[in-house]
Amino acid sequence: MKNKTFWIFVLLLSSIISIAYSYTRFSDKEEKTVAECHETPSALEPEFKPTVENKFKPTVKAPEGMVWIPGGEFSMGTNIEDESLCNIKGLTKDASPIHRVYVDGYYMDETEVTNEEFEKFVKATGYVTIAEQKPTKEEFPTARLEDLIAGSAVFTPTSSAINLSDFLQWWRYKPGADWRHPEGPESTITGKEKYPVVHVAYEDAAAYAKWAGKRLPTEAEWEFAARGGKTGNLYAWGNDLKPKGKFQTNIYQGNFPIKDGDTGEDGFKGIAPTAQYAPNAYGLYDMAGNVWEWVNDWYSVDYYKSLAESSKTVRNPQGPSTYYDPSDPTDIKRVHRGGSFLCTDQYCTRYMVGTRGKGEIRSAANHIGFRCVKEL
Numbered sequence: 090m091k092n093k094t095f096w097i098f099v100l101l102l103s104s105i106i107s108i109a110y111s112y113t114r115f116s117d118k119e120e121k122t123v124a125e126c127h128e129t130p131s132a133l134e135p136e137f138k139p140t141v142e143n144k145f146k147p148t149v150k151a152p153e154g155m156v157w158i159p160g161g162e163f164s165m166g167t168n169i170e171d172e173s174l175c176n177i178k179g180l181t182k183d184a185s186p187i188h189r190v191y192v193d194g195y196y197m198d199e200t201e202v203t204n205e206e207f208e209k210f211v212k213a214t215g216y217v218t219i220a221e222q223k224p225t226k227e228e229f230p231t232a233r234l235e236d237l238i239a240g241s242a243v244f245t246p247t248s249s250a251i252n253l254s255d256f257l258q259w260w261r262y263k264p265g266a267d268w269r270h271p272e273g274p275e276s277t278i279t280g281k282e283k284y285p286v287v288h289v290a291y292e293d294a295a296a297y298a299k300w301a302g303k304r305l306p307t308e309a310e311w312e313f314a315a316r317g318g319k320t321g322n323l324y325a326w327g328n329d330l331k332p333k334g335k336f337q338t339n340i341y342q343g344n345f346p347i348k349d350g351d352t353g354e355d356g357f358k359g360i361a362p363t364a365q366y367a368p369n370a371y372g373l374y375d376m377a378g379n380v381w382e383w384v385n386d387w388y389s390v391d392y393y394k395s396l397a398e399s400s401k402t403v404r405n406p407q408g409p410s411t412y413y414d415p416s417d418p419t420d421i422k423r424v425h426r427g428g429s430f431l432c433t434d435q436y437c438t439r440y441m442v443g444t445r446g447k448g449e450i451r452s453a454a455n456h457i458g459f460r461c462v463k464e465l
């Protein structure tokens with residue numbers, strides 16, 4: 090590749106895309122008809138046992154913008170391993186088997202952290218995100234100096250229909266893309282104060298959380314909250330993607346990833362302001378879709394298997410002791426959850442509540458954000 094930004098693109102950002110797209114490596118493709126692509130996945134019961142919420146509820150008012158999540162015992166994960174994604178088998182098997190988990194209660198942000206909130210943090214601290222920093226020769230010794238340019242990955246639609254096996258066709262490393270310039274240097278966040286902040290790497294999200302007196306959720310806390318006290322649902326709101334024909338979250342409809350392919354049937358083409366759809370039963374918005382959300386756990390492909398081996402309820406799991414992803418063995422990854430405005434039933438269905446994503450910890454993109462939790 091002779092493209093000027095290729096080195097950075099590959100070295101700095103290829104791992105980002107594995108967030109949702111590493112399934113190309115899992116793939117054991119079978120041709121399916123369009124109708125089959127839209128099949129409702131098989132019912133999840135009876136592997137899920139009832140969620141048992143803790144009874145305790147704080148008597149004090151919740152911190153502004155946060156809601157109390159009671160915690161308790163629940164069945165975590167999914168038993169859908171290969172029906173979730175058209176043409177691609179085995180993608181979500183890292184979220185199985187279903188296993189029993191207990192988490193203590195906590196407060197959680199009602200929405201993804203917004204540009205307005207992140208700006209307060211930056212103004213107060215002078216923080217500079219990783220996407221704004223020029224990559225160094227030490228980090229990327231094989232890159233040419235002129236290729237070491239600050240930037241981040243931006244979704245770039247294709248001009249025509251393509252085979253979906255190679256994500257490099259629709260992701261570009263854009264110099265100058267950062268949280269203030271989500272689509273690149275010419276774009277701004279003026280008027281987008283209530284949109285989720287994007288182009289934040291794990292470190293950036295963790296730094297914000299610390300400043301705010303909060304922390305990032307564990308993966309178990311995130312999923313307990315997303316399930317809203319319900320048992321074994323496919324989505325954060327129930328089992329029907331479109332109850333009464335209405336979308337419940339901001340994902341992608343139409344042909345992916347073609348220019349103007351997103352029909353916006355759910356009300357939004359591309360990213361949306363937070364809280365545009367009904368909240369789940371705990372009062373949380375956008376636990377599915379809009380932007381992926383960093384959680385604190387290391388990503389290990391077989392973590393759920395290791396937890397399930399004991400057959401006991403796992404209490405307050407903090408994630409594996411280190412990362413492990415055989416598809417990118419050298420990348421240091423943590424977990425993402427919830428899917429994004431780019432998730433489609435043609436390609437990525439990780440808006441399903443039990444499924445997982447992953448990302449290299451110093452990488453960012455214009456569909457990745459976060460929210461925080463706080464202990465009582």
Ligand SMILES: [Ca+2]
Nearest residue numbers: 339340355357
């Ligand atoms: Ca949409």
Ligand SMILES: [Ca+2]
Nearest residue numbers: 375378380427
């Ligand atoms: Ca989200």
